[in-house]
Amino acid sequence: MGTNVLVVDDDATVSDVVRRYLEHAGIAVTLAATGAEALAAYGKSRPDLVVLDLMLPGIDGLEVCRRLRASGDTVPIIMLTALGEEVDRIAGLQLGADDYVTKPFSPRELVLRVQSVLRRSAPPASSAVLTDGDLSLDPVSRTVLLSGAPLELTVREFDLLHYFMSRPGVALRRSDLLEAVWGWTFGDQSTVTVHVRRLREKIEPDPANPARIQTVWGVGYRYGS
Numbered sequence: 001m002g003t004n005v006l007v008v009d010d011d012a013t014v015s016d017v018v019r020r021y022l023e024h025a026g027i028a029v030t031l032a033a034t035g036a037e038a039l040a041a042y043g044k045s046r047p048d049l050v051v052l053d054l055m056l057p058g059i060d061g062l063e064v065c066r067r068l069r070a071s072g073d074t075v076p077i078i079m080l081t082a083l084g085e086e087v088d089r090i091a092g093l094q095l096g097a098d099d100y101v102t103k104p105f106s107p108r109e110l111v112l113r114v115q116s117v118l119r120r121s122a123p124p125a126s127s128a129v130l131t132d133g134d135l136s137l138d139p140v141s142r143t144v145l146l147s148g149a150p151l152e153l154t155v156r157e158f159d160l161l162h163y164f165m166s167r168p169g170v171a172l173r174r175s176d177l178l179e180a181v182w183g184w185t186f187g188d189q190s191t192v193t194v195h196v197r198r199l200r201e202k203i204e205p206d207p208a209n210p211a212r213i214q215t216v217w218g219v220g221y222r223y224g225s
Contacts, residue, residue, distance in 0.1 A: 004028040005114060006047040008038040008064065009080065010056055018051065021107040022114065035059025039067060042075075049118060051110070052097070053080040054088050062091055069096035069154075076117045076155045080105070086188075093194040098156040099182065100191075116183050120159050130165040132212065132224065135203055137165055144203075151202055156181060160195050161203070164213060164223035173220040196221060 005022055009015045010033045019029045030045045032038040035056045042050065050068070054061035065077055079092045079100040089100050098117055101110050127139035134147045142158055144151040153161065159181045164172075174189040182191065200207040216222050 002026070002028050003049075003118060004030060004045055004047045005049045005051060006030045006032060006038065006041055006045065007051045008032045008035075008056065008061070009051075009053040010034060011053075014053075014080075017107050018110060021111050025111050025115065027114070033057075035061065035064045038064050042068065047075065049076045049078065049114060051078050051080065051114065054092060055082065062088065062095060065092055065095045065097055072152055074152055074154050078110075078113055078117060086190075089188070090190055090194060093191060094198065096154050096157075096198070098154050117155055120155055130162070132165060132168075135212070137162055146203060153199075153202065156195055157199055157202075160192075161199055164221070168224040169222065171216045171219045171222045177220065192220075 003026075005027050007015055007018050007022070007029055009018070012033070015031050015033070019031060022029050030041050030047060032041045035058050038050075038052070038056075039059070052061045052064060056064070061079065065079070068075065068077070076099075077097040079089065079097045080103055081089045081092070081100055082103050092100065099113055101113055130137045130139070136145045137143075137158075139162060144153055144158065144161065160177065163177065163181055174192045177192045178184050178189060196213055197207075200210050200213055203212055204210045212223060214222050214224075
């Protein structure tokens, strides 16, 4: 079975351009024009990734994202947002979206983002399991256990935690994390802040006083002491 991406956008021209570029890259595409169509199509095709416009008629993109994450689904989601929609973009990241592309965008850039997220969601050939007390991360199976119970992490959340756990005690700048985990040499660093907040809510006994992912004021973050 090949890779299948669900593209959700009510602009037929945008959808058609994105479809053609993705298919040229060897990726099968399913199209949806509304939130309701997106949820129905997702249930039928179970895509490997969703490209999701936030501005949709009826059920908007944020609600589609919320419903997918509320169901426990960790499918990678790349949001399409308008240039001035920073509040909506942050809201989407808080709901569990993995990445975003700002409109107007280059179709080639979107294809590269899709390929990057898909590559990161694939298991490496081999790697050691990382442990921190009752927290363990297996890079091969891409699973995380906390006190023996599996955690549901998105692709970016998993990659971010893996990066942190691989570098205990190292102070990491947000710009470094953005480049290492997202592959961006520039971009909105609030993306990192939102994902760190989501990770803390899942792995810290007291997210308000984190013991694992600590803030290094004026720098960024550090995992552990």
